Amino acid sequence: MRLDELPPRDDFNDWYNEIVEKAGLTDKRYPIKGMNVWTPYGWKVMLSIDSLIRNEMERTGHDEVNFPTLIPESEFSKEAEHIKGFGKDVYWVTHAGENELDVRLLLRPTSETAMYPMFSLWIRSHSDLPLKIFQLVSTFRYETKQTRAFIRVREIHFFEAHTAHRDYEDAERQIKEDLEILDNLMRKLCIPYEVHKRPDWDKFAGAYYSLGIDTLMAGRILQIGSIHQYRDNFSKPYDITYEDENGEHHHVHQTTYGMSERLFGAIIGIHGDDHGLILPPELAPYQIVIVPIPKKGHQDEVYGVCNSLADELKAGGFRVHVDLRELRPGNKYYHWELRGVPVRIELGMRDMENATVMVFRRDTMDKEVVKRDELIPYIRNMLSDIERNLYERAKEKMKGHTALVENPMEIEEVPDIMKVRWCGDEECGLKIEERTDTSALGTAEHEEEAEGTCPVCGKPAKTYLYFAKTY
């Protein structure tokens, strides 16, 4: 009896829309479209993602701050490209109580224009640099495209780091550090990724250049974060300067690093299967669920052993839940598989007699009998192995979906990630986008030299440009 039948994973859109609610991650019935409620199980996972981010920020000397949600229109308008890029997407507060406001306020879509007026007060001297701060907050974007939980929403749970440096080179060093942080995080979140330097026509509003952090989910690219080099594009309009050792004043160079609840969307979409979620062990609210297999007349005995096993495992550092509901074991299996719990332990009378338990792992759906006295190290290894396996198998899959295309202007079946020789001209890039109904992701993080010619104009190719359908 499966009350909560899921659509098959192959019907990805239906599957995704269903699993996010059935697994208790979110409730989309809130009376504003695209603004969803974080329900307890989903919010726990998101807070664990936040906590991994905080650890990396602390390790690299970023200080956590918290800026106001609202920004005055006058500050927002200072950087010309920025307002052009975001102006159409913002929510405007025009009234307070019964009064019309003198200056309209907007709900931050991102916090450059909130933070940089303060940076110009905080930064005085070279000894104030580098300044490295971050915050975890809600941002707001008036999305007109179709919304999708965690992927395209109108209130976004957002991470943003902002840094200021004495020169371009020091800002570049920051971007190297950001890429290290990224790699540490993605291994724990089990998300494979490629970093692309976005083409000029798709960089962040106000950036000198933008790096997109891209992953592949159900045949389309999902941008799960970005890193921007601003150079002095913002420090000039916001007048952020410092005095160097010789008493001379210079504008700072700035970077930002942003990621959002899309990280969670990627985890759901990349690893999930016909049975439901598969959660990376670092994020799972319960890493282990224990299901007693009761036998008539021995229920209390079995429950007692399950509870003391749970205590043992908790003392070993695991997050454990014992499911004592009055349901058949099969229904409990189904319930926790749907919710992506990495490891299940089944324990009945026969196991008690043999001093064993049955261990099930969610990523491979394998079951194995394990001796009680070997259980803790066994599970510790298994959780590491699940993390490694989830990451590696998704990474392999992403690689397998990338292909070099000789002539994109004539191709029939476009691969999920298309690599194309490119002369470097915007016009040629845009023609390929239009012909193949994809978006240019940009060039590789590390410059690739291409031989041969651009398939559009026939001029010598300088590098490769990547294309994909995107979310």
Add this chain to the structure above:
Amino acid sequence: MRLDELPPRDDFNDWYNEIVEKAGLTDKRYPIKGMNVWTPYGWKVMLSIDSLIRNEMERTGHDEVNFPTLIPESEFSKEAEHIKGFGKDVYWVTHAGENELDVRLLLRPTSETAMYPMFSLWIRSHSDLPLKIFQLVSTFRYETKQTRAFIRVREIHFFEAHTAHRDYEDAERQIKEDLEILDNLMRKLCIPYEVHKRPDWDKFAGAYYSLGIDTLMAGRILQIGSIHQYRDNFSKPYDITYEDENGEHHHVHQTTYGMSERLFGAIIGIHGDDHGLILPPELAPYQIVIVPIPKKGHQDEVYGVCNSLADELKAGGFRVHVDLRELRPGNKYYHWELRGVPVRIELGMRDMENATVMVFRRDTMDKEVVKRDELIPYIRNMLSDIERNLYERAKEKMKGHTALVENPMEIEEVPDIMKVRWCGDEECGLKIEERTDTSALGTAEHEEEAEGTCPVCGKPAKTYLYFAKTY
């Protein structure tokens, strides 16, 4: 040389306004009045307060959720008293991008009207009850009174728990649990408090009754939280019902529990002195600061010993910082006293020779020589003692400022907290408020029977009513 001279604590308003910025808690120069920036040191303390709250919520089986920031006007208007109470204080979003919205949205001033439409979907049967959730979010109130950091701001860091129950009695049990949670928290935050049942003319908009959580700060009462019994006042307009064991449908009974960044304001204002902040040990970002006392030619030696002492203390579970800046020790003392670090260790050559350190405690400003090999248990005891001392001495002070007043209509000098016999009539209460320029806080949490007569109307007194000037 004290660059950052503070006004004396007796000039409370000046002192408070200065210390919050000088200690690095907030920056009030953000270009929207009453919306301040949480700077790193202050935000760290606030996150520690949040974390104590989360622990209590987990212990008592409340689930954490996160609701959208915006509420449609149509939902907000459903409970008549509530909109009357909050309508004048809200920020309205009227436009998104270039479009005017069909339904205006407001920034939540509190989340009843965001949550209860969902409660009516979530609650079906008696087995869904009690429902106990909470969130830690920003709320928004268009304050027209003068703003003050952490005390009266327009974006408020807010905790709110919302519960639903099968009947009034179960909701009352919840309120008992809330009061236990309160007591656990206040001991760690070192905030003395009294709970008052607010008079009917001052209860929360929509509540059946309201309990105010009051503390005394510089001669005035600061409400640092509140607990509300809603009965079925919200469940009727929001249609929140459940089916009982006999198939009959009933409206749920509801409670809420709210606290805010005012907790932080109270800690600053109650414990601070002429030297600056005094932080409770549970909240201090650094519990111990080590200041090396260098001697010419032995600097590296002293620094090395300080660093290894810090490692030892960190391994002992303390949060420790070694101040290696090139400043005179006296300036470092001043710096960390201002920031409220509970314990300072001073360590120089003589201490190294004698295997001792000098330990300074911030709450009493006492110094003592302690043997190195007794240091860890010594400091563990000292931190507990600081917590206890801060709480107890503030509690004694609050008691000492309360006085029974026989005839408030003729009194010249009103005590900080005035206790008055009361017949129970609103009119008499309002007359005393007006005559003494105070607000009625309400009656005691546990009913007190009064003898004698009401000093306004002369009728027999039923109980005592408390009055004070408030923030």
